[in-house]
Amino acid sequence: MREETPAGGVRSWPLVRQFTGRDKHALGAAALSATTAALEPRTATADRVVKSICPYCAVGCGQKIYVKDEQVVQVEGDPDSPISRGRLCPKGSATRGLSTSPSRLSKVRYRRPYGTAWEELDLETAMEMIADRVVATREATWEATSNDGKPLNRTMGIASLGGATLDNEENYLMKKLYTALGVVQVENQARL
């Protein structure tokens, strides 16, 4: 598509190209640099493109995630989507930033009771501690029956909030586990 730009030597000097080529005023072809001539979009050099859905709002726009070296290098609209036809709003358009933001958490943070600072904790330990807390709180706050002896089978000592940003599969496992544990105070953004 573009002008062939000689890679080196005097002939690559735009001044020379200007006087020997068509672009006498050096307003176009003659002034191109080698870098410009080699320009390619990130979308073309990605290792793979993965089909996705925007994580922000319920419009449900289609997204294409471009991945290079296991990093998300670009997120844009999926023209195939009958809903969004390739378009994205400002939030959807900012999705790459969501994945690359330096303030994204990648380590567990722990604040001990009455603590004044975050501490580090490894994931395994955190999981084990959380499981212990759930079991203990459930044990301590279990309501087998109501005052008049009707079964309740539950704990009112634990609550959960969130779900509208999560996948159906995730909500399903949450609801399934909580219900089995007798946790009924399970809530999400549907109240908002």
Add this chain to the structure above:
Amino acid sequence: MNVSNETLPTAADTGAVPKSASYYGRPIVKPHVWKPYIAWYFWIGGAAGAASVECVCARMRGADALATVEKRAALAGVLVAPVLLIADLGVPSRFINMLRVFKLTSPMNLGSWILTAFGGAIGASTFAELLGWKRTSRALEVVAAGLGPALTVYTAVLVADTATPVWHEAGDTLPFVFAASGVASAGAVGVAFAPSQQNGSARRLMIGGAIGLLAAGAAMEKRLGPLLGEPYRTGTGGSFRATSGALSAAGIVVGLLGHKNRTASRLAATCVAAACVLERFAVSAAGKQSAQDPKYTIEPQRARLNARRDLDLESSG
């Protein structure tokens, strides 16, 4: 069913809505982003160019001492000029890219070639002189003098070839301001540094240039008209210009009265040189001011449009 809106301030009064016909008073064109280096460069380059001409004139008259002073001034100018230019660049290491192309459409590009050629000529001339190749040196002085006027005035074209209202609209007079400034400065250099017996022409140049500067400045302001003249009368641009004018006048008076007195002469030269520097700063500042306030962009353009529309109406009968 609005509650007595008439008596209440509207958002426009409170500043929420763009005032008059501009966008929140924001600039439409961008003010130049040059640091003071460039104003200094305009002065130094202009002076160097004029000095080279004076050098040859002096040479022709046999005023070698004056010629030497002017030549040194020119040489100093071309040595400092690139430093100033480079200092102002965003990517100084790429100064050389100025010579990547030859662009008739770019006064700055042409200026770079001019500066290069001029610098080459003066530099080579000085070098030849050191080697004792007098004729070569003299010939190269003439070459430099051929390029000198271009070096002095191209910067006027450079600034006029922009969308900065007070620059572009003054495009016809600005080169005279710059030329006068160059002449006056070259003269001032001669007055200050050449032996007094040889500096008569320099004095005339200095005084003539200073008068020219005042005259060209006045012409420019007249040409700009009441609205566009404003930036030269108000704000930083106004102060610079007023001071410059006062210094010019002082230089002229002291230069005329005190021409016998070396100290007075030097004082006059200093005044004139300072006036020239300040004039460049005035141009720079006024340019910025005129770009920052959108009225200087909008009103002349509107007037032009309306005039054109009236013309259209007339021709369409």
Add this chain to the structure above:
Amino acid sequence: MSGLYDETAAEREMATHTQQESRKGFFTDTTLCIGCKACEVACKEWNQLPADGYAFTGNSYDNTGELNGSTWRHVAFVEQLRSGALAAPAAPPPQSPAQSQSQSQSQGAPTGGHQVVHPDAGRWLMESDVCKHCTHAACLDVCPTGALVRTEFGTVVVQQDVCNGCGYCVPACPFGVIDKRDYDGHAGKCTLCYDRLQDGETPACAKACPTESIQYGDVEELRTRADARLAKLQREGQYTDASLYLRDTGDGIGGAGAFFLLLDKPEVYGLPPDPFDTTRDLGRLWRHAGYAALALVGVTALAALGTRR
């Protein structure tokens, strides 16, 4: 210098590439803009440009303020409420049941066209601004290094590896578009996604725009489309204030690669009403500079003549 500025051959003059493509550009139809700023974000994301700062301006919903070296799309917001620009028209009187029943039963096709009515209010104009990719581009003309180039798509692009940050293009642009940035010293502005165009992709901003306010395509085709759009709006009595800005090839910049359908005077959106490429005047400027140079020589010589020593 006349060869530098040939108005008639403007677009032909632009073609310096051996592999010339049809000229690409934008038609931005502000009657479709919802001011969402997706274009701003999509541009910054694609071009990996930094944020410009986090200051509340109070200028309606515009907190970016302007196009500059790191903001290549900018959405302007102009509130014109109760300003009298749109008088509050009376609502249509309710029809009798019989009248409207028959009407709604018989009308098969859309009523076609609509009057925009904001009873209490007026209007809120939004316009997504961008580099105009001028036919006569002042920035390109003045650039001393050849960093700015006209591409095979007829667009105007800064080559980041060439630009030395001389800043000349900044005051040259009649639209205040291009700017030098502090963080890397280069000039920056919209590239019309030159890289994406290599792959036949739509520029990021136009692709994101939810309502097709930004329409990308062949400039020729876009001009036809814009004319048709204007005609339709006028025919149907919608947006009767609409006009096309920079579509006319006879204007001071030879028509833009990116042109606009506006609902008010350009300056209301922060655009110059009668922009032009100063290269047009370059011949005259040099001529006067020539006179000044001659004067310089003359004066100097004259001063020398007056004395022997």
Add this chain to the structure above:
Amino acid sequence: MPGLGTTLGRGGATTFQQDLQHSDCILIMGSNMAENHPVGFQWVMEARERGAEVIHVDPRFTRTSAVATRHVKIRPGSDIAFLGGIVNYIITHERWFHDYVVNYTNAPVIIDPRFRDTDDLDGVFSGFDAKQEAYDLASWQYEDLDMTGSAGRRMGSTVSGGKLVTHELSPSEKAAVDRPLEHGEPPHVDFTLQHPRCVFQLLKRHYARYTPEMVEQICGSPKEHFLAVAEALCANSGRERTSAIAYAVGWTHHTEGAQFIRTAAMIQLLLGNIGRPGGGILALRGHASIQGSTDIPTLYELLPGYIPMPEEGMTDLATFLYETTAKGGFWGHMDAYMISLLKAWYGEHATAENDWCFGHLPRINGDHSIYPAMMGMFEGSVKGFFCVGENPAVGSANASLHRRAMANLDWLVVRDFFEIESAAFWYDSVEIETGVLRTANIKTEIFLLPAADHMQKDGSFTNTQRLLQWHHKAVEPKGDARSELWFYYHLGKRIREKLRASSDPKNRAINELTWNYPELGALEEPDAHAVLREINGWGPDGKALDAYTKLKPDGSTACGCWIYCGVFKDEQNQAARRKPGHEQSWVAPDWGWAWPANRRQLYNRASADPDGNPWSERKRYVWWDAERKEWTGHDVPDFVKDKPPDYVPPDGAKAEKALDGRSPFIMQGDGKGWLFVPDGLVDGPLPTHYEPEESPVDNALYAQQSNPVRERWPSAINPYHPSGSATGADVFPYVMTSYRLAEHHTGGGMSRTLPHLAELQPEMFCEVSPALAAERELVHGTWATIVSARSAIEARVLVTDRVPDYEIQGRPVRVVGLPFHFGRRGIAVGDSANDLWSISADPNVHIQETKAATCDIIAGRRPRGPALSALVNDYRRRAGLPAEE
């Protein structure tokens, strides 16, 4: 969304976004669609460009208003008056779609003679128990026939949520409960619509007071503008034309939000716009999968697929089924749905003998939604809390209460991408600033775990149009970041490990749970496909089922969410289907998968006339193919495919077989759209205008100021302002409303942290009219402090004519507009609007009233530290409220 659920049968948008392009008129009200659903809004623009009227009724002039063909202002919280006015207009001008109304709605049904309307009782309906602040619903029933609110009971948790007064059933009432439909019809109907107790006449009388003048008095919307809207809707409805209504939380965030929506649904029924192309009601929902999290509910009162959560007293499955099974329609198969769910959860452990493990399920007995739960935390009864993808410290009304509640926990798990306000409150919050909380005194143990984002995991979202769309994992999560799928699966594994040996009966529910999913990759990520497959369910042969109609009550089928049955049809992930839109019709049936049964437009049988022919060529959608003896068209028919239009149910017919061939609302017990709701809503069978909890004016219609059964939690930490003409109300003279900006997302965790969004709206601001600015000497661009009895916040002042002033009953009412996105963390920061709000809620759905309340506004920044509490206390004192504790 019981507003839609009770009226139409399902609590979801009836239509899909792309269909808006076929509308002749679109009313956007209670939504700022251009800003909050911008990409969906392209279809509104398409319609506008095709000549449709686009009307925006909103308290402010927004970006939606800017491109609408008409904007009409409305005082926050007054929408029922406006919409009721439209109902009145339709009826008095005889603009209703006769054939549609008579055949497809319950307009002809005769209501119990005991029913008394608000007109008779000055603002309350019959059955009101003033002491309990609750209704006994008995008198709202059909005469001699008890209808179970099909969606109502399931979705609105009528029994457990908003209080209800129940009484011992009389023999005739018991008979009415057990009585079936007679050949598809209730026992008492009048198809001439003349009977004084028929729904249509009740409706006519109820809304007679909602005149254009009254609308202007209540809403502050100029009468002519109101009339223009009413006329536009009428003129664009009928056989040839259709109008659509789009709403969002501008309608739900009220103490009678469900009734706002219901009024809109009634308008659409009267005008014949439901189930037809270009018609319908588009509920514009919030987050990426808010619809999914309602379908597969992380909600206390529901099980997957809108099956109600068992309540205290439902001791066995039989009782549960008796209470919840509908007379007609698909809710007649509750047994099949429930038993299949229990099979999915308890597998081989669930048998007929042990009641399919029904006993394992916990029971509810009240409102266990987030506000009572937060009160529980504040008081100390709730010890542990998972905060998983929500940010109550910014997003929830009375945010300060939420922060203080979390500071009183034993342990807190926060899972998020960023360190949001809900994780940082213990060292960075206003309470720390004022000294109400002290870091060293907060006992809460906090685990902040990094979450994987949608690019780092497989899974499906259900969007606003009930469409499931799969997102594929693009990259691995970084560091400790994990998906929720991983977290809950592995947490469950660990807990099961710990309880494995226990013989405690309460642990059987855990130990017998089916909990093995294939683990993939180094991170041992459970396979999301396997989970989706369980949601879809399988038959006796273990193969994925293709339709919920295949579910059996005999334990031979398992299904995790019956309405999603079919999403794994043919063992294929249907949600991942991506046939390009441009290769399909606008309905795009081969993109993703929509519940139920991949239908895109609900109740679409109504797009044909009673005989099964399209109402008009122009609005053809689904029709009866007499030759092939089946329903056909552009979409999957929302009807029994081969049930002919002239089908009359035989005696004893049950479930969908009990509905005749003309009734399009197949989830309703009688197959009709309910203009009058006999069951399913706790605050009235007909929407009635009440003022918000806090209002500057009195209710112009009735002595009853606000919804009599609204939910309130009065306490020193959650005080309410005096309302209307009550003493002290004038201390908070302005109306405040809160909303979103196109540039930010909800609590801001996902937008205020990103430079490219943060720079677009960098600071908290308030929008006020020039009149208000003048009144309070607020200077554009500087600061103002907004004060309520809960707190005071500061914001930049944006003076704009886009916020209109109102005149209500002869007095000026001015509005303070507040974006609610801001908080202390991230790049774009500012005080949170929710610090100002009190918690009061709609009794049906427990949604907070954050769209209308009262406040004061003064110039300048707010005081810092303890001085802030002093300011608030001063206001409290003047308003006659107790001081902060």
